[in-house]
Structures are given as C-alpha cells and as structure tokens.
Amino acid sequence: MPPQRGFVHGAMLLAGAAMVAKLLGSVYTIVLQNVIGDSGMGLFQMAYPIYATLLAIATAGFPVAVSKLVSEQLARGEDAEVRHTLRVAGWMLTGAGVVTFAILFLGADLWAKVAGDARAAWAIRAIAPALLLVPVMSALRGYFQGFQWMYPTAVSQVVEQFVRVATILVMAVWLMRQGYGEAAAAAGAAFGAVTGAFAGLLLLGYYWVTRHPETGADHRLRRAGARPGAARRLLYYALPISLGALVVPLMNNVDVVTVVNLLKQSGEPQATATAEFGLLTGRAFKLMMLPTTLASSIGIAVMPAVSEAFTLGFRRLMEDRVDQAVRLTLLLSLPAAVGLALLARPVDLALFKDTAGSDVIQVMAFATVFASLQTTLAAVLQGAGWVYLPVLHLLAGSACKVAGNLAWVAGSGIRGAALATVLGYAVATLLNLWAVRRYLGVRIDWLNWAVRPGLATFVMGGFVFAMSRQWMMWGGLSQPREWVAVAAAAMVLGGGLIYFLALAACGALSRAELEAVPKVGPRLAAWCSKLGLLRT
Numbered sequence: 001m002p003p004q005r006g007f008v009h010g011a012m013l014l015a016g017a018a019m020v021a022k023l024l025g026s027v028y029t030i031v032l033q034n035v036i037g038d039s040g041m042g043l044f045q046m047a048y049p050i051y052a053t054l055l056a057i058a059t060a061g062f063p064v065a066v067s068k069l070v071s072e073q074l075a076r077g078e079d080a081e082v083r084h085t086l087r088v089a090g091w092m093l094t095g096a097g098v099v100t101f102a103i104l105f106l107g108a109d110l111w112a113k114v115a116g117d118a119r120a121a122w123a124i125r126a127i128a129p130a131l132l133l134v135p136v137m138s139a140l141r142g143y144f145q146g147f148q149w150m151y152p153t154a155v156s157q158v159v160e161q162f163v164r165v166a167t168i169l170v171m172a173v174w175l176m177r178q179g180y181g182e183a184a185a186a187a188g189a190a191f192g193a194v195t196g197a198f199a200g201l202l203l204l205g206y207y208w209v210t211r212h213p214e215t216g217a218d219h220r221l222r223r224a225g226a227r228p229g230a231a232r233r234l235l236y237y238a239l240p241i242s243l244g245a246l247v248v249p250l251m252n253n254v255d256v257v258t259v260v261n262l263l264k265q266s267g268e269p270q271a272t273a274t275a276e277f278g279l280l281t282g283r284a285f286k287l288m289m290l291p292t293t294l295a296s297s298i299g300i301a302v303m304p305a306v307s308e309a310f311t312l313g314f315r316r317l318m319e320d321r322v323d324q325a326v327r328l329t330l331l332l333s334l335p336a337a338v339g340l341a342l343l344a345r346p347v348d349l350a351l352f353k354d355t356a357g358s359d360v361i362q363v364m365a366f367a368t369v370f371a372s373l374q375t376t377l378a379a380v381l382q383g384a385g386w387v388y389l390p391v392l393h394l395l396a397g398s399a400c401k402v403a404g405n406l407a408w409v410a411g412s413g414i415r416g417a418a419l420a421t422v423l424g425y426a427v428a429t430l431l432n433l434w435a436v437r438r439y440l441g442v443r444i445d446w447l448n449w450a451v452r453p454g455l456a457t458f459v460m461g462g463f464v465f466a467m468s469r470q471w472m473m474w475g476g477l478s479q480p481r482e483w484v485a486v487a488a489a490a491m492v493l494g495g496g497l498i499y500f501l502a503l504a505a506c507g508a509l510s511r512a513e514l515e516a517v518p519k520v521g522p523r524l525a526a527w528c529s530k531l532g533l534l535r536t
Contacts, residue, residue: 008324010150010305014297015332017154021161022290028165029286030351032189035172038356039271040182042260042278046115047123047190049253049281051130054104058096059135061241062089063142064303065234068383070146071304075311086143088231093135101131116260117274122187126194133197140204148304152207156200164196240387254401255280259417262409280414283348283357284364288371288421291336295329295372299379306383318384322442325376326449331508333372334457335499340365342464343488349477350485363418370425377432380440389435390428397428448508456502464495504528 033041066089073081104111105128112121137156144152171188175181259280263273302325309318340347344361348354374397378390404420412419436442471487479487503509514525 008301008328010148011298011301011325011328013150013154014157014300015294017157018293018297019290020158022293024158024161024165025286028168028189028192029282031169032172033282033352035176036182036185036189038275038278038282040186040278041282042274043117043120043123043183044186044189045278045281046112046117046120046256047127047186049256050111050115050124051104051127051193053253054100054131055134058100058131059093059138061238062093062135062234063138063145064241064300064379064382065089065237066139066142067145067300067304068237068307069233070143071148071308072311074147075308082143082146085234086139089139089142089234090136092231092234093139097131097133097135101128104128104131115256116264116277117270119183120186122183123190126187127190130193130197133194133201137197137201137204140201140208144204144207145300146304148301148308150301152204153300156203156207159203160196160200162196163199164192167192167195237382237387240391241382254398254405255417255421258402258405259409259414262405263413266410276414279357280360280417283352284360284414284418287340287347287361288364288368291333291368292371292375294332295375298325298329298332299375301325302376303379303383306380310384318440319442322380322436322440323445323448325380326373327445327453327508329372329376330369330449330453331503333369334453335460335495337365337368338457338461339464339492339495340368342461342468343491345477346468346471346484346488346491349481350488353481355477360414360418363415364421367418367422367425370422370429374425374429374432377429377436381432381435384440386435386439389439390432393428393431393435396431397424397426400424400427452506452508453503455506456499456508459502460495460499463498464491467491467494 032044036044066085069085070082073079073085105125108121108124108128109118111124112118137160141153141156144150168189171191172185175185175188255277260273260277263276264270268276302321305321306318306325309315309321341362344358344365345355348356348358348361374390374394378394381387381390401420401424404423405417408416408419410416433444437444468491471491476487477484509528514528
C-alpha cells in the first residue's frame with residue numbers, strides 16, 4: 001500500500017475527482033434536458049431519489065465504517081484485522097444489495113405511483129441492477145480510504161461517471177430517435193448507473209490485484225489472527241452512518257412525494273407539475289449538489305484522519321484536522337453559493353436552453369453552504385465516535401424540510417420547496433456545529449472559518465456582479481446561447497481568479513495547505529510565496 005499523504009491532499013484529490021465527475025454530469029444533464037425535455041427529466045429524476053434511498057440503506061454507511069475501522073486497526077497495529085474487516089463487509093453488502101435490488105425492481109410500479117407518475121416505473125426498473133454492483137464497490141473504496149489512500153476512489157469515481165454519462169447520452173438519443181418516447185428514453189438513461197458501476201468495480205478490482213497480491217501462507221496467518229465480531233463492529237458504525245446518509249435522499253424524497261402532488265392540488269395539471277419538478281431537481285438541485293459533493297469528498301478524507309488521531313489520543317492533531325476540514329469546506333462552498341446566485345440566469349440559459357429555473361436556482365444556491373458544512377461536521381463527529389448525533393440533527397432538519405414544503409409549496413411553488421431545503425440544511429448545520437463545540441471541545445475560529453473566506457467571497461461577488469451587469473448592458477441574455485455559455489464561463493473563471501487572489505491577500509491560505517493540492521499545488525505555492533501572498 002502506498003504511504004499516507006496528508007488528509008488535505010486526499011481531500012483535494014477526491015474533490016478534484018468530484019469536480020470532473022460533476023462536470024461530466026453537467027454535460028449529460030444539458031444534453032438529456034434537450035433530448036427528453038423537462039417532463040422526461042422529471043421521470044428520470046423520480047427514479048434517482050428512490051434508488052439513492054435504497055442504496056443508503058444497503059451500503060452508504062459501510063464504506064465509511066470500513067474506512068474508520070481499518071484506520072483504527074492500522075493505528076493500533078492490528079494488521080490481521082484489516083482484510084478480515086473487508087471480507088465481512090463484502091459479504092454483508094452483497095446480501096444487502098440483492099435484497100434492495102429485489103425491492104426496487106419488483107416494486108417499481110408502486111414506487112412510481114407514490115412519486116406521482118406511473119410512467120417512471122420503467123426508469124426505476126432500469127436503475128435497479130446497480131444495487132447489485134455498487135455495494136461491493138463501496139466496500140473496496142472504504143478499505144482503501146482506511147489507509148488514507150484516496151487515489152483508487154478518486155479514479156474509480158471518474159471512470160464510473162464517464163461510462164455512466166456515455167450510456168445516458170447514447171441510450172437517450174437512440175431511444176428518442178427510434179420513437180420510443182420520453183419514458184423509455186428516461187429508462188435508458190437511468191441504466192447508465194448500472195454500466196458506470198460495473199466499470200468502477202472493474203477498476204477497483206484492478207487496484208486490488210496489482211497492489212494486494214494474495215500469498216497463501218500470509219493470507220492464512222491473517223485469517224487465523226483475526227478476532228471474531230467484525231460484523232458486529234461494522235454494524236455498530238455503519239448503522240448510524242447509514243441512517244445519516246439515508247436522511248439526505250430522504251430530503252429529496254420529501255420533494256418526490258410532496259411537490260408534484262401539492263402542485264396538482266393547487267390546480268396545476270399533471271404535465272405542468274412534473275415539468276416543475278424537473279426544474280427543481282434537474283436544474284436547481286443538480287447545480288446545488290456540485291459544492292456539496294466537494295464537501296462529501298472532504299468528509300470521506302477527514303473521517304479516517306480524525307478517527308486515527310482520536311484513537312491515538314492526539315488531541316492537537318485532531319483539532320488541527322477538524323480546523324482544516326471546516327475551513328476547506330467553507331473556502332469551497334461560500335464562493336460557489338454566491339457565484340451561483342449571481343449567475344443563475346446566464347448559467348440556466350447556457351445549460352438548459354431557457355431561464356425557467358433561474359429563480360429557484362437562486363434560492364437553492366444558499367443551501368450549498370449549509371449542506372456542505374453539515375456533511376463535513378457530521379464526518380468529524382462520527383470519526384470521533386459520536387456516531388448518532390449527526391443522524392438526529394439531520395432528522396431535525398428533515399422535519400423542518402417537511403414543514404416548509406407543506407407550508408410554502410402550495411403558495412410559492414418550487415421556490416417554496418427550495419427555501420424549505422435551505423431551512424432543513426441550516427438547522428442540521430447549526431446543531432452539528434454546536435455538537436463539535438460542546439462534545440469535542442474544538443474552538444470555533446470565526447476569523448479563519450468565516451471572516452477571511454467571507455471577505456474574499458465578498459470581493460469576488462462584487463467583481464462577478466459588476467461583470468454580469470456590464471454584460472447585460474451589452475445584450476446579455478439576448479445573445480445566442482453559445483455566446484451566453486462563453487460569457488458565463490468567463491465570469492466563473494474570472495471570479496475564481498479574483499477569489500483565489502483575495503484569499504491569498506487576506507491570509508486565508510498557508511503554504512503547506514496550498515502545496516497539498518495535487519499536481520499544481522507546489523507550483524502555485526512557490527509563485528504565491530514569491531509575491532508574499534501566503535502565510536507560513
């Protein structure tokens with residue numbers, strides 16, 4: 001196994017992979033929206049929250065639990081336990097995948113009726129076989145993460161998404177051209193989750209074979225030296241983590257169950273309500289999930305790092321890793337939220353042909369900060385042993401989400417659902433922050449966590465606002481769609497450059513942290529140090 005690199009290096013590696021995966025996801029979202037329309041996108045999106053819920057039940061807690069156990073076992077020198085943990089997790093996850101596959105595939109008609117449109121059953125059945133593959137893949141990823149080796153996870157995520165997107169585009173275009181209709185095209189696109197998972201699993205198997213050759217005598221010694229009870233310990237950690245991961249798609253399922261039905265109750269026809277749901281989930285939620293995915297990468301990396309420091313009793317090391325994780329989360333999520341809110345209209349037009357979803361995108365943008373921060377703080381708490389607290393806090397946030405949907409969707413439409421999402425994540429974030437302060441004793445460094453990133457974000461926001469206003473005076477949204485896309489990309493890149501310079505100027509970055517960025521970090525750190533922009 002390769003030697004450990006710093007947790008920030010692993011987090012940035014995973015974040016980079018997540019950005020590439022999300023960029024590929026944006027490509028398929030744009031094309032799929034154009035090929036099958038808002039109604040077809042609504043059918044496609046109805047399958048994913050249900051699939052994600054069952055996936056959370058079957059697997060979501062196990063890769064994190066495996067990484068936590070492996071990191072603890074390595075810290076204590078219990079090498080014989082490590083592969084035994086992986087074997088037990090593999091068998092457990094395989095069984096869970098078979099059960100959840102049967103539930104989703106056989107109950108597709110029922111799930112579609114609950115979602116509000118019976119045509120979604122095809123897409124639900126098409127995505128179901130992925131539940132047979134993803135569990136095994138998640139066990140292998142958790143094993144590698146336990147060594148704080150994030151490279152296999154990062155590369156497999158990119159490969160999985162590439163194959164998935166290729167399948168989505170090919171199947172959707174071919175089925176529509178053959179005249180099968182939007183329901184069949186949505187099902188063909190949903191099948192991309194199956195082909196992507198298969199490709200990712202093959203790649204992880206390659207890393208296992210090339211980096212972990214089995215030798216008979218050594219393998220027998222490891223099996224003989226392993227203590228019983230691995231399944232019990234995995235369940236002890238995986239159950240609360242699974243419950244916590246279940247609550248995130250549960251928030252989406254709140255929209256699946258309530259939004260279309262509430263819109264129909266308010267007088268909108270079925271087709272309009274489904275199209276509105278497609279705007280909420282296919283546009284606003286997809287864009288909001290990009291920075292949230294980056295925060296998930298930080299959480300994946302910080303969990304074994306905090307667990308290792310906590311197991312060894314290195315309190316100062318644990319506090320430093322918590323500080324780095326929270327600051328990195330806010331450094332990424334704050335500018336993403338402000339930039340998305342300011343550029344909602346050009347981004348919406350560039351990606352989805354019109355600006356019908358720009359209002360809801362602006363509201364949903366503010367959920368990115370809270371969704372990202374609660375994800376990182378939950379990983380910190382669970383890495384330090386407080387495994388159930390984040391679950392309770394997410395449940396409280398979900399209750400607020402339900403109440404918000406019931407109170408606001410009928411009167412404000414999908415903007416009300418987006419506002420309820422912001423409220424739900426904000427409640428969970430504040431509760432997690434309170435728990436980190438109280439139970440871990442970590443001091444909240446307002447200057448480095450919020451003030452400095454907030455100041456840099458303000459500078460960036462002013463620059464982007466000025467650019468967008470000037471662009472609007474030059475014709476803006478009336479220009480051809482291709483030029484709108486170019487202008488939006490230029491404003492994003494310009495805002496990113498200004499934000500980086502503002503961060504360096506206000507002392508929010510250190511040389512060591514910038515050097516931890518894979519590939520380009522050392523060169524950027526050397527350049528900024530020559531200009532006196534980095535703190536030591």
